[in-house]
Amino acid sequence: MLRKNGMRYAHFAFLAVCGLMIFLYKIGNQEIESIYPTQLPQFEINTTHEFVDSNWTSTAFSEKKDGIHFQYRLNTIHPEAFATLYFHKKGDDSIFYDLTRFNRIHISIKTKSAKRIPFVLTVDVPGFTKKNDPLSHVHLVEILECRAGENHFLIPFNKMEVPNWWLQYHQLDQTFLKRIDFARTTYFMLSSDQLINRGIEDAFIIQSIRLENNISVNWLFWFAWITIIIAEEILIRIKKKTKTEILISPSFTAHEANTETDKIEMYIAVHYSNQELEIAHIQKATGISSRKISTLLQEKFSMSFTDYVNQIRIAEVKRLLRESKAPISTIAYQVGFSNVSHFNRVFKILTGKSPSQFRDEG
Secondary structure, three states: OOOOHHHHHHHHHHHHHHHHHHHHHHHHOOOEEEEEOOOOOOEEEEEEEOOOOOOOOEEEEEEEOOEEEEEEEOOOOOOOOOEEEEEEEOOOOOOOEOOOOOOEEEEEEEEOOOEEEEEEEEEOOOOOOOOOOHHHOEEEEEEEEEOOEEEEEEEEHHHOEOOHHHHHHOOOOHHHHHHOOHHHEEEEEEEOOOOOOOOOEEEEEEEEEEEEOOHHHHHHHHHHHHHHHHHHHHHHHHHHHHHHHOOOOOOOOHHHOOOHHHHHHHHHHHHOOOOOOOHHHHHHHHOOOHHHHHHHHHHHHOOOHHHHHHHHHHHHHHHHHHHOOOOHHHHHHHOOOOOHHHHHHHHHHHHOOOHHHHHHOO
């Protein structure tokens, strides 16, 4: 009989680990902070346009149940006409928004037609950014290619780029970008469609903007992967260990041989001490083909014929080592091994100890 408690506990532990991974994944993915919608009055929402004294682009926005409706009409006079809806942190403590806890931003936008909407983050750089000069804030840009309907964008901060025009305008090179500190973020901006013709009324709806951090999720993924590998290794080791728990039952008699597997077990239990025991002997005695004997043993015990016989013999050896003082070599021959060196090697593989160590440890 093969004792299965160890395997049952191992499978339970494995399922528990999987459940724990799912739980940790849910927790790890909750590093989310909403810029919009939010109940916290920490952001000023407003619009801006090109910096001219007259005939500027018209802009308006309104908050409704489905989001912020941003409407604009680009003026037809100024070549640099634009319209922007922005979110700016307000408060007495700091005008900066610290993004260092996050690594990406999720934006949902609804449009009636295809659009190309620039999303811009601006960052204050000490010693460079001037209070009354919006263009002195470093601009990091991602172009949102929208289709008609709802659009969802997941933008990693490290994929956003400072446009060449901004660097050229300030006569800077790429080395300046090392000074960017996301702890000093100043504005989140969504600008007018780059595909729209001037003088035409346009609009889109901002449904949500939220900050996310998936670093913990990535870490949990790798942790889960490593844990599963370890759990599988534990299962294999337990399975190997439980295979040594095959016992010979003295009450295993002919009337119990109701199935072909029972007949095979009964024959081996009676004849395991035969040093010449082969699968052909069982085939002749039971009428079961050699291939089927191997298949039945594999299905029930996950062992080959040879491994199963060795397990039976080693189980009896362990009993005799505990209960008798017979020489180890005598016990080896008694249970069916014809070679003491081979016996010692098999015993060590299945128990992790030499026969003498096993006997000494009682």
